[in-house]
Amino acid sequence: MKEVIIATKNPGKAREFEHIFSPRGIAVKTLLDFPEFPEVEETGSTFEENAVLKAEAVSKALHKMVIGDDSGLMIDALEGRPGIYSARYAGEPKNDEKNIDKVLTELNGVPEENRTARFYCALAVAVPGQETFTVAGTCEGRILEERRGTNGFGYDPIFLVPDKGASMAELSSDDKNKISHRANALKKLDEVLDSLLERADNS
Ligand SMILES: O=P(O)(O)OP(=O)(O)OP(=O)(O)OC[C@H]1O[C@@H](n2cnc3c(O)ncnc32)[C@H](O)[C@@H]1O
Numbered sequence: 001m002k003e004v005i006i007a008t009k010n011p012g013k014a015r016e017f018e019h020i021f022s023p024r025g026i027a028v029k030t031l032l033d034f035p036e037f038p039e040v041e042e043t044g045s046t047f048e049e050n051a052v053l054k055a056e057a058v059s060k061a062l063h064k065m066v067i068g069d070d071s072g073l074m075i076d077a078l079e080g081r082p083g084i085y086s087a088r089y090a091g092e093p094k095n096d097e098k099n100i101d102k103v104l105t106e107l108n109g110v111p112e113e114n115r116t117a118r119f120y121c122a123l124a125v126a127v128p129g130q131e132t133f134t135v136a137g138t139c140e141g142r143i144l145e146e147r148r149g150t151n152g153f154g155y156d157p158i159f160l161v162p163d164k165g166a167s168m169a170e171l172s173s174d175d176k177n178k179i180s181h182r183a184n185a186l187k188k189l190d191e192v193l194d195s196l197l198e199r200a201d202n203s
């Protein structure tokens with residue numbers, strides 16, 4: 001079976017990649033399968049730079065093709081914050097509930113029409129001996145005034161997907177994986193991924 005390695009320790013991301021890849025007969029491994037591997041320091045100033053750091057660190061260690069995912073929430077009324085600091089917006093250790101509380105507090109009193117936001121996902125593909133490249137995807141929405149739904153992870157409970165009239169956390173994983181920033185980024189890899197997996201001999 002073909003296998004793709006994702007340089008993430010986030011169980012929510014891991015589930016989504018598995019959900020998207022397994023119907024295509026591609027098994028997913030993540031850093032949750034390599035618990036001894038240290039978390040990669042995210043010192044870049046863009047999602048793309050951080051995705052490359054993650055992908056290359058793990059690819060160099062394992063000598064295999066690896067995909068890195070750096071993603072987050074950009075809120076217009078907060079000038080794009082939390083952005084690349086999404087995971088640790090409320091400080092260390094990272095905590096989804098505290099991050100949501102901080103965003104809701106900062107947006108207190110901001111009217112619905114000014115609560116526009118987008119999720120952003122940069123994916124970096126590192127292949128031994130080749131130049132690393134990146135793709136990105138977004139998903140447009142609005143920040144709710146309170147949590148709705150329990151699916152997904154991270155900021156999903158406060159992210160309204162206007163077309164669906166539901167928060168991201170109220171969508172089934174099938175539905176989220178059709179429209180999410182991560183799914184939109186992965187679509188851009190569709191054409192190259194199969195041949196990369198064969199050439200990289202990740203089987
Ligand atoms: O670096 P890795 O190990 O992949 O895991 P991480 O959780 O630290 O991941 P990031 O550095 O990319 O930070 C992304 C944060 O943005 C948020 N996020 C990203 N994708 C999301 C999604 O699909 N739904 C909700 N929140 C998301 C969530 O809070 C994540 O912790």
Ligand SMILES: [Mg+2]
Nearest residue numbers: 010042070087
């Ligand atoms: Mg991280």
